[in-house]
Amino acid sequence: MSRKEFRRLVSLEDARKALEPFYRRSAESVPLGECYGRTLAEDVYSRVDVPGFDRASMDGYAVKAADTWGADEESPRTLKLIGAIHAGDRPTLAVEAGTAAEIATGAVMPAGANAVVMVENTDSDGSYVNVRKPVTPGENVMHTGADVMMGELVLRKDTRLTSREVSVLAAVGLDYVNVYRMPIVAIMSTGNELTPPGTRLEPGQIYDVNAYAVGAGVRESGGIPLYLGIVRDTPEEFRKAVLDATKKADIILTSGSTSAGSSDMMFSTVGSVGRILVHGIKIKPGKPTIIGEVEGKPFIGLPGYPSSALTIFNEVVAPMVRHMSGRRDKAIREASARMALRVTLEGGREVLLPVGLLRAPEGLYAYPVEKGSGAVSALLDADGYVEIGEEARVIEEGEPVKVRLFSDEIAFPDLLIIGSHCLGIDAIVRMMADRGYTVRSINVGSMGGLRAIRKGIADVAGIHLLDESGTYNEPFVRDIPGAVLVKGYIREQGLIVARGNPLNIKGIADLPGRRFINRTKGSGTRTLLDLELKKLADERHTTLKALAESIPGYDVEAKTHSAVASAILTGKADVGLGIKTVADQNGLGFIPLRDEEYDFVINKNSLDKPAVRALLDVLSSSEFKLSIGRLGYRV
Amino acid sequence: MSRKEFRRLVSLEDARKALEPFYRRSAESVPLGECYGRTLAEDVYSRVDVPGFDRASMDGYAVKAADTWGADEESPRTLKLIGAIHAGDRPTLAVEAGTAAEIATGAVMPAGANAVVMVENTDSDGSYVNVRKPVTPGENVMHTGADVMMGELVLRKDTRLTSREVSVLAAVGLDYVNVYRMPIVAIMSTGNELTPPGTRLEPGQIYDVNAYAVGAGVRESGGIPLYLGIVRDTPEEFRKAVLDATKKADIILTSGSTSAGSSDMMFSTVGSVGRILVHGIKIKPGKPTIIGEVEGKPFIGLPGYPSSALTIFNEVVAPMVRHMSGRRDKAIREASARMALRVTLEGGREVLLPVGLLRAPEGLYAYPVEKGSGAVSALLDADGYVEIGEEARVIEEGEPVKVRLFSDEIAFPDLLIIGSHCLGIDAIVRMMADRGYTVRSINVGSMGGLRAIRKGIADVAGIHLLDESGTYNEPFVRDIPGAVLVKGYIREQGLIVARGNPLNIKGIADLPGRRFINRTKGSGTRTLLDLELKKLADERHTTLKALAESIPGYDVEAKTHSAVASAILTGKADVGLGIKTVADQNGLGFIPLRDEEYDFVINKNSLDKPAVRALLDVLSSSEFKLSIGRLGYRV
Incomplete structure (x- = not known):
């Protein structure tokens, strides 16, 4: 593996500018029925008058207005009927003084007539009509060209075509419309570890996310994605793929490595x-971006992490695609917020920090949602990002920031749960959705959840914290003013071992000498392990430290229950600590140690919220008991 | 023509409710690459951990963290290299104390290692690596399931799929996605006067606008329009067409009559x-709406006027289409404004009054934009509509109203021109667009333009007003504080006659006895005619009234120059008054009478606006002179 430092790093602005020479548009003619959402490539002038003739705008009688003057309910004016005109007819009648012609809405006004009496203000025996209300010249008549005049500029170049514009194009008789061609964007992925979604993952492989992420971004910007698949990570194959792409597309994107x-x-x-x-x-993310030109076509090598690829696509490539397809520049919407946590930065380059927005009594809070390099799920929790200059080293908790929003609207959830992640929360989210409430759940661990309750940001925190006396949760909530502890459910903690427990592990006492996989410090599970080990150390008249040293892998920390299961499944470890649900889901053996209490801390100020009441209702429902029962939990 | 009163009229709300039994959704499976913009029809749980293995998140060396402790620039820790792991490899190495493996970003962590030292903090000779900075357990490693856990609820049913959601679906390996099926909406038009856009209009015919207007509305709401064309207006053909449509579509729409x-x-x-x-x-517009059920499918007969059809579609049908395709209810955006003009109403039914929004110093003004029944062009000037209850008979000028907006954003123009319409304005709009300015031009006649200047709403008014002394414009502007008159251009007014002037008309003196087509009172052209007729009457020692009575058609009022030309073209009249441009465009004869001055009144408060300065620049440019020269005008 040869390695090279990136040289002459440019700013985001300069990267965008490097693509400006490729901002070319071309037009194509599309059928009227297919032009919705496209952008006009030319001014449209009407070649006809709309309407093309003086037109009755009511059902009634075409008359000379003066013939109706003085008419009222008591003394109608009687006119002789000389015929009827239907919509689409070409009338040959001429209305003279004292006569009238029956006429339908939309029909051509006959010669001589200058007004229409509405049928509601008449009665007729078929030969004569009695007019009971006078009309003025022009009444109930739409004149030639009154809507659109021949030669009139009806729609300007660069107008986006919605139903209203399409109506006008139809009215002036266009069956084909000149719109900007949607650029074709070739998308390929490189990286030998990639495999397409829908296939089975081999060890070490991951799914190709970027092709689809960026493909959706291309659609969002008005382009047509052309998926060229995964290209092997060799110069020959890559060269061939790029040259081939220049023949098929207007823009070439690669990513994945x-x-x-x-x-x-x-x-x-x-x-x-x-x-x-x-x-x-x-910029972070997105440093390893390459922009080039091949066969006159722009080439952009996006970073490998999906969130980075999408950010650079949106910041650098999307403006070009939007221009080509004739979309206007996207208005950047901003929201003012305060940073919810202290954020430290390396400095030296600009950072686009993805954040979720939360509503607190004193305004919005921005929560960084990064879960680690390249986490895709973080995208879902982000409402936008904070642009941080390259000089900044720290943003203090509470510092005001501007958040550039991803969407026009911030969708604040009805209920905000911050805390430790648990599969039971998913069941709650689902049941709340059935009741019509939206829930956002942010996973920052139990302690983070308690902090959010203290600050009044979260409605609810999900926690499972064990104190050194062996008591769950209550000791941690006791001192928080305005916090109410609501009992949740019981999860069974224990040792996870290979299927059939081949090493015949019976409990904590069997850990020394076994390849262990540990959990992160501060997690409830880790605290439980250390409490149990301390007991064992006391029994054996040794120290926790000495005991830990006798357990290989005690210092390898997995962040999730799943990671523990995975280590045992793949044979990297013999035993770990985790919940029964995860052992069951993975077909692994399980030796119960003790019940863990997963509870909910509720913000007193949120107790009046309908969504919180619905949550309490959910927690006490038999449906919920059934649901968590299926997860292997119990109440 | 049989006629029937509408019975049991229902409210808009009840009309919507009548369709609720048809709010049915079904799901379909679409490839991941095509699901952008669709809505999930089911909860999506991950069947895999993301990542599926403990993963290096940096290029560097996989180590036991404890082996690096104490390392710094001065005293690096030296570890023996035992191999290299590339992304996609399945490593068989095991890192023991004192050893390290080279590792690429995205590669599987080898057994025994619990951290990655970034390559930047090392140097290596290929056999050994010197580590110059310590790492903690888990550093630069993304653990199994840390992004998404197996079994986790990643996306909820009813979520609209943007690039962010598509990324997550790819990451959990879905190649097909269950989304709501887009309903197929059959669209047919009835009316013997209709002809499809792209064909030549026969006399009495109009283009079928509704099919395309409503078709675009269907797209906007997430459905697929199925155009079934124009159906003849007979019970047999209509019956056949409706029954046929029930076999092909989920919803049947007709309109046009x-x-x-x-x-x-x-x-x-x-x-x-x-x-x-x-x-x-x-409700107005939209009274003649029919809702029914045929073969279990909803049938909606929309009103015939395009603006009415589109309004009823949006209010009654679109919510059903949105529901079926899984779109959320459209958030209705409102703006507070004051009515710019006094509006009178018939009462007795609710009115949805389309209005354009204008920005004035004291807030927004709503301008009714209706140009008469069924004007399509009014759609373009409307930003939304005011919902007026059935009791209201009048809305006073300045009365506060709520405007329901068509779009998320009100696109205020850079320049607002209110006044008399002229083809020269189109040239100005185009040249302003070339300079990057958006212009909205509202046609309310010269007097309406002056009112808008007085109120401070318009930046510019276009006027051509003749006073009784024969002077153009200046006398009308003289007394308006804050108004500046800027000379525009000269249009040639004269008599428009048939090609070749077969009746040998030489001037006003020849009008008596000729079939005349007049213009509306208050228009500059009409004022000119009456001034000239008055002169003639004086010469002939008679009255204007007596002279007018000798001109058949003096009381037939055309609203536009085009309508005058049309009446002469079609032989309905022998002569009319209008501008030379329109006579030329229609190949008609023209007898010049006098020059008319079309000028611009500029609001003093707008003089500092860049767009107004650009307008002044346009007006004095040689490009503009050329442009209006082509229209037959001159400076």
Whole structure:
């Protein structure tokens, strides 16, 4: 693996500018019925008058207005009927003084007539009509060209076509419309670890996310994605794929390789068949971006992590796609918020920090939602991002920030749960949804949940915290003013071992000498392990430290129950501590140790919220008991 | 033509409710690459952990963290290299104390290792690596399931899929996604006067607007329009078409017939093959709406005027289409404004009054934009509508109103021109667009333009007003504080006659006895005619009234220059008064009478606006002179 530092990093702004020479538009003619959502590539002038003739705008009688003057209920004016005109007829009648012609809405006004008496203000025997209300000249008549005049500019170039514009195009008789062509964007992924969604993952493989993430981004910006699949990470194959793509598409995007080696391969290959314009952007995420030109087409090598690829796509590539398809620049919407947590930064480059927005009594709070490099799920919790300058090293808790929003609207949930993640929360979210409430659940661990309750941000925190006396949760909530502890459910904690427990592990006492997989410090599970080990150490008249040293892997920390199961499944470890549900889901053996209490802390100020009342209702429902029962929990 | 009053008119709310039994959804499975913009029809749980293994999140060296403790720039820790792991590899290595494995971002962590040292903090000779910075357990490692846990609820039913959601679906390996099926909406038009856009209009015909207007509305709401064309206005053909549509579509829409007779035919035909649910809605526009059920499918007969059809579609049908395709209810956005003009109403039914919004110093003004029954072009000037209760008879100028907006954003123009319409304004709009300014031009006549200047609403008014002394414009502007008159251009007014002037008309003196077509009172052209006629009457020692009576058609008022040309083209009149441009465009004869001055009144408060300065620049440009020269005007 050769390695290279990125040189001459450019700013986000300069990266965008490097693509400006490729901002080219072309037009195409599409049938009227298919032009919805497209953008006009030319001014549209009407070649006809609308309406094309003086037109009755009511059902009634075409008359000379003066013939009706003085008419009223008592003394109608009687006119002789000379015929009837239907919509679509070409009338040959001429209305003279004292006569009238029956006329339908939309029909051509006959010669001589200058007004229409509504049928409601007449009665007729078929030969004569009695007019009971006078009309003025022009009444109930739409004149030639009154709607649109021949030669009139009806729609301007660069107008986006909604139902209203389509109506006008139809009215002036266009069956084909010149709109900007939607650029075709070739999308390929590189990386030998990638496999397409829908296939079975082999060990070490991950699904190709970027092709689909960026493909959806292309659609969002008005382009047409052309999926070219996964390209093997070799110069020959990559070169062939890029050259092939230039023949089929207007823009070439690649992504997927997260390692510097692969990025170097791309750099030299693109350089050999074309021209490199940008190698590296001074921004996090998205540093390893390549911009180049191959066969006159723009080439953009996006970073490998999906969230980075999507961010760089949105910031750098989407403006070009939008321009080409004739979309207006997206208005950037901002919200003012305070940072909910202290954030530290490396400095030296700009950062686009994804945040979720939460509503607190004194305004909005921005919560960083990064779960670690490349976490895709973080995308779902983010409402936008904070742009942080390269000089900043820290943003203090409570510091005001501007959040650039992903959508026009911030969808605040009806209920906000912050705390430790549990599969039971998913069941709650589902049952709340059935009752019509939206829930956002942010996983920051039990202690983070308690902090959010203290600050008045969260409605509810899900916690499972064990104190050194062996008591769950209550001791941690006791001192928080305005917090109410509501009992949740019991999860069974124990040792997770291989299927059939081949090493015949019976309890904590059997851990020394076994390859162990531990959990992170501060997690309820880790606290439980250390309490149990301490008991064992006391029994054996030794120290916890000495005992821990006798357990290989005590210092390997898994962040989730699943990671523990995975380590045992793949044979990396013999035993770990976790909940029964996860052992069961993975077909692993389980030796129960003790019940763990997963409870809910409710913010007193939220107790009046309908969503909180619905939550209490859910927690006490038999449906919920059934649901968590299926997860292996109990009340 | 049989005629029938609408009975049992229902409210808009009840009309919507009548369709609720048809709010049915079904799901379909679509490839991941095509699911963008669709709505999930089921909860999505992850069947895998993401990542599926403990994963290096940096290029570097996989180590036991404890082996790096104490390392710094001065005293690196040296570890023996035991191999390299690339992304996609399935490592068989095991890292023991004192050893390290080279590892690429995204690669599987080897057994025994619990952290990655970034390559930047090392140097290596290929056999050994010097670590210059310590790492903690878990550093630069993303643990199994840390992003998404197996069994976790990742996306909820009814979620609209944007690029962020698509990323997550790809990450959990879905290649097909269950989304709500987009309902197929059959669209047919009835009315013997209709012809499809793209064909030549025969006299009395108009283009079928509704099919395309409503078709675009269907797209907007998440459905698929199925265009079934124009159906002849007879019970047999209509019956056949409706029954055929029930086999192909989920919803059947018809529209196009504006006359009561046609509506009766629809009513009885739908009644004979199905069931009528609603006959008439107590609202303007949209009274003649029919809702029924045929073969279990909802049938909606929309009103004939495009603006009415679109309004009823949006209010009554779109919520059903949105529901079926899984879109959320559209949030109704409102703006507070004051009515710019006094509006009088008939009362007795609710009115949805389309208005354009204008920004004035003291807030927003709502301008009614209706140009007469069924004007399509009014749609373009409307930003939304005011809902007016059935009791209201008048809304006073300045009265506060709530405007329901069509779009999320009100696109205020850079420049607002209110006044008399002229083709020269179109040239100005185009040239302003080239300079990057948006212009909205509202046509309310010269006097309306002056009122808007007085109120401070318009930036500019376009006027051509002749006073009785024969002076244009200046006398009308003189007394308006804060108004600046800027000379525009000269249009040639004269008599428009048939091509070749077969009746040899030479001037005003030849009008008596000729079939004349007049213009509306208060228009500059009409004022000019009456001034000239008055002169002639004086010469002939008679009165204007007596002279007018000798001109057949003096009381037939055309609203536009085009309508005058049309009347002469079609032989309805021999002569009319109008501008040379329109005579030329229609290949008609023209006898010049006098020059008319079309000028611009500028609001002093707008003089600092860049758009107004650009307008002044446009007006003095040679490009503008050329442009209006092509229209037959001059400076």
